[in-house]
Amino acid sequence: MRWRVLGAVALLVSAAVHLKLWFGGVRDQSVGPAFLVNVVAGVVIAVLLVRWHHWLPAFLTLGFGVATLGAFVLATTVGLMGVHEHWEGFAVFAAAGAEVVCILVGAGLLRAQAPLASMRQVHRTV
Secondary structure (H helix, E strand, O other): OHHHHHHHHHHHHHHHHHHHHHHOOHHHOOOHHHHHHHHHHHHHHHHHHHHOOOHHHHHHHHHHHHHHHHHHHHHHHOOEOOEOOOOOOHHHHHHHHHHHHHHHHHHHHHHHHHHHHHHHHHHHHO
């Protein structure tokens, strides 16, 4: 359960940073709607991760981290939707760190559940 709470906190940190940036002026850029989707998705996945002990919230946590961090890396390298960002400021590193935690927690939870799923299959066939 501790890993799920850690993942939920990381999701909420990323969502909070994106909401702060949205209010800070990103809403007027082409990526504004994507930031709001990120905020809502982060909150919803955080609730699912803590409340529903299934592989799907872990998978969504992993996907959230990969997609969000991947989008930022694109924005800092080649640009994304006309936006060119930089690795500067507390918000950038807080969100990136939270997204790395999402990736690690999501992957770890999926890995931890995989043996259980295969054991259940063996048990059913016996």
